[in-house]
Amino acid sequence: MMMNTKNAVQLAVAAVALGTGLVACTKNAPELRAEPNVELIQDMMEQPALKPQDFEPYDRKKASSRLPPENTVPQGYKPYPYHMNPQGAEAALKNPLAGNSAPEVLSMGRGKFETYCAVCHGYEGKGDGPVAPKMLLKPPSLVDAKVVNYNDARIYHIITDGQGVMASYAYQIVDERDRWAIVNYIRSLQKLSKGGAPAAGAQPQGQ
Numbered sequence: 001m002m003m004n005t006k007n008a009v010q011l012a013v014a015a016v017a018l019g020t021g022l023v024a025c026t027k028n029a030p031e032l033r034a035e036p037n038v039e040l041i042q043d044m045m046e047q048p049a050l051k052p053q054d055f056e057p058y059d060r061k062k063a064s065s066r067l068p069p070e071n072t073v074p075q076g077y078k079p080y081p082y083h084m085n086p087q088g089a090e091a092a093l094k095n096p097l098a099g100n101s102a103p104e105v106l107s108m109g110r111g112k113f114e115t116y117c118a119v120c121h122g123y124e125g126k127g128d129g130p131v132a133p134k135m136l137l138k139p140p141s142l143v144d145a146k147v148v149n150y151n152d153a154r155i156y157h158i159i160t161d162g163q164g165v166m167a168s169y170a171y172q173i174v175d176e177r178d179r180w181a182i183v184n185y186i187r188s189l190q191k192l193s194k195g196g197a198p199a200a201g202a203q204p205q206g207q
């Protein structure tokens, strides 16, 4: 086969690139090199600290991520006993802030609601948050009769455990009191929406 000049140049470039690659590989494998590597910029490449999910090759028990010892829980961890059991939660949990609409409670509830819930459920809880138009199953209104009739514990349970396609927000809203403050804030939104609320009997969106 005839080779034109362009092809010959391409071949030569490829050969040089391959050669350089091989040399580089040898240099990076410490057991293959006789001379110490020349490191122009050392940049703390060699250091005793382990990288995330790394381990010490000569002592595999020395790993940067370790499994927790069996039968232990993290400090401060409190199991939630009503996972997938809204009725259990409704019956057992009591709102320690029931009926408390003190400004500090409502402003805490509002802050958390507007950070974690309003994006879907809307700033007034009407199910019209900025991402709602993009969602297949629309976030329901929180100011319609259905949620008005939920007891506080049921709403707390949904924040903690999720419901259907809505995820749990327990990891985002760690403090249980903050979750109850959100419940109280939703109650205040429900009161506000009275009068301007959708006609009685209107179905929440997406139901």
Ligand code: HEC
Pocket (backbone or CB within 6 Å): 113, 116, 117, 118, 119, 120, 121, 137, 138, 139, 140, 141, 142, 146, 147, 155, 158, 159, 163, 164, 165, 166, 169, 182, 204
């Ligand atoms: C990513 C969007 C999204 C976010 C954020 C979100 N939700 Fe939801 N929520 C939904 C959807 C969708 C449903 C309906 C789920 C189902 O039943 O399948 C729902 C259901 C609910 C319900 C039950 C309503 C009913 O009619 O049964 C409540 C109460 C609720 N959410 C409260 C909250 C609160 C409080 C927050 C913030 C902590 C929050 N949601 C955050 C999407 C969201």
